[in-house]
Amino acid sequence: MRAQVGIIGAGPAGLMLALLLRRRGIDAVIVENRSRSYVEQRVRAGLLEQWVSDLLVETGVGARLTREAMFHDGIHLAFGGKSHHVDFRKLTGKGVTVYGQQEVVKDLIARLTDDGVPILFEVEDVAVHDLDGDMPRISFRKNGEPGEIACDFIGGCDGFHGVCRPSIPAGLLTTYEREYPFGWLGILTESPPPADELIYAYHERGFALYSMRSATVSRLYVQVDHGEEVERWSDARVWEELHLRLGGVRSLAEGRVLQKSITPMRSFVTEPMRHGRLFLAGDSAHIVPPTGAKGLNLAVADVVVLARAITAFYTAGRSDLLDAYSATCLDRIWKGQRFSWWMTQMLHRFPDGSAFDRRRQLAELAYVTSSTAAATTLAENYAGLPMTW
Numbered sequence: 001m002r003a004q005v006g007i008i009g010a011g012p013a014g015l016m017l018a019l020l021l022r023r024r025g026i027d028a029v030i031v032e033n034r035s036r037s038y039v040e041q042r043v044r045a046g047l048l049e050q051w052v053s054d055l056l057v058e059t060g061v062g063a064r065l066t067r068e069a070m071f072h073d074g075i076h077l078a079f080g081g082k083s084h085h086v087d088f089r090k091l092t093g094k095g096v097t098v099y100g101q102q103e104v105v106k107d108l109i110a111r112l113t114d115d116g117v118p119i120l121f122e123v124e125d126v127a128v129h130d131l132d133g134d135m136p137r138i139s140f141r142k143n144g145e146p147g148e149i150a151c152d153f154i155g156g157c158d159g160f161h162g163v164c165r166p167s168i169p170a171g172l173l174t175t176y177e178r179e180y181p182f183g184w185l186g187i188l189t190e191s192p193p194p195a196d197e198l199i200y201a202y203h204e205r206g207f208a209l210y211s212m213r214s215a216t217v218s219r220l221y222v223q224v225d226h227g228e229e230v231e232r233w234s235d236a237r238v239w240e241e242l243h244l245r246l247g248g249v250r251s252l253a254e255g256r257v258l259q260k261s262i263t264p265m266r267s268f269v270t271e272p273m274r275h276g277r278l279f280l281a282g283d284s285a286h287i288v289p290p291t292g293a294k295g296l297n298l299a300v301a302d303v304v305v306l307a308r309a310i311t312a313f314y315t316a317g318r319s320d321l322l323d324a325y326s327a328t329c330l331d332r333i334w335k336g337q338r339f340s341w342w343m344t345q346m347l348h349r350f351p352d353g354s355a356f357d358r359r360r361q362l363a364e365l366a367y368v369t370s371s372t373a374a375a376t377t378l379a380e381n382y383a384g385l386p387m388t389w
């Protein structure tokens, strides 16, 4: 096969990149090692910065989002037995959209399929070749048969455990990493959320997050120890912790648990995000702890920059935007890292945390919920920093 752009990974980054290129008349092929139903059902992020939901609408994949998403003006911070509302709309004029990542993925796959963009699901043994040349290649096996795509550029959108980043010769990348001494146990449940907007709860027993997918389906998380096993958490134990950590600020309805999993918490950045004709985008280049709800949003930001650079190459013969790709993305990524780390350190119980640390965390929460300047800082970052490119 021949394509202008070969994309590895049918997550939000890969699919959005293909859509943006398609709208500019540039053809792309996506290869994905999972099945279509698997990627469409993978429960992950659920919170879109305002510009991301606006982009989905502008690019023609926002019809269902406009009908079904929940549009929030802020979040609640709960601590010390009280709940405090941070009103993003009032502070910044922007809100956030609650719409499951798997719904975004479904909408993008449906549109790309209608537009005839090839997405090869369930491919195996994906590898990249000739990254330093003018025509890099992607090889794979599908239904046991070998296949190959020759292209001008490769979008490495294959997530944290993909093949693209490890294909870059050792020594050319610098990585920055932080592991947190805890994870999030998340449940998806058939029960109404305890509030109309997300509640971030700081509690002596650990952090908890009360979010939702709809008026009848909640997505709830509790902080658990690093390396904890999901089997040790019965539904009853999860509900007990969720009730306790809400600290009495709302009542919590229980319901059937549809899904339960543990996510480790990690900060990770690799630089640069390019090697020859291979461009890393999204989780293949960076991971944030989910506390700031930035992962999906940063992935989309990367591919907006990449699509613009590839378009400039084809339409104006320019390679300056491709050369600037990594630095342009990293500016926003590091701001997302900073914010995600800040939210994480403010809200979680650290196993080695002292009484001093806990008093400091409470002082920080009290400051954020009483100072307009501090609340605006949170709101501006959470709802999405301005797009400066």
Ligand SMILES: Cc1cc2nc3c(=O)[nH]c(=O)nc-3n(C[C@H](O)[C@H](O)[C@H](O)COP(=O)(O)OP(=O)(O)OC[C@H]3O[C@@H](n4cnc5c(N)ncnc54)[C@H](O)[C@@H]3O)c2cc1C
Residues within 6 Å of the ligand: 008, 009, 010, 011, 012, 013, 014, 031, 032, 033, 034, 039, 043, 044, 045, 046, 047, 048, 101, 126, 157, 158, 159, 160, 161, 162, 163, 186, 263, 281, 282, 283, 284, 290, 292, 293, 294, 295, 296, 297, 298, 299
């Ligand atoms: C529990 C949880 C909650 C989260 N909450 C939020 C949130 O509220 N807000 C937010 O913004 N972010 C959140 N995130 C992060 C967000 O889900 C990710 O940042 C996002 O999925 C990144 O998109 P991506 O396309 O870069 O990578 P992925 O979504 O990981 O997509 C990569 C794709 O590549 C495929 N792939 C991997 N290897 C290969 C291979 N060798 N060959 C072919 N295909 C391959 C994978 O199957 C996958 O489909 C959360 C993440 C988790 C786990």
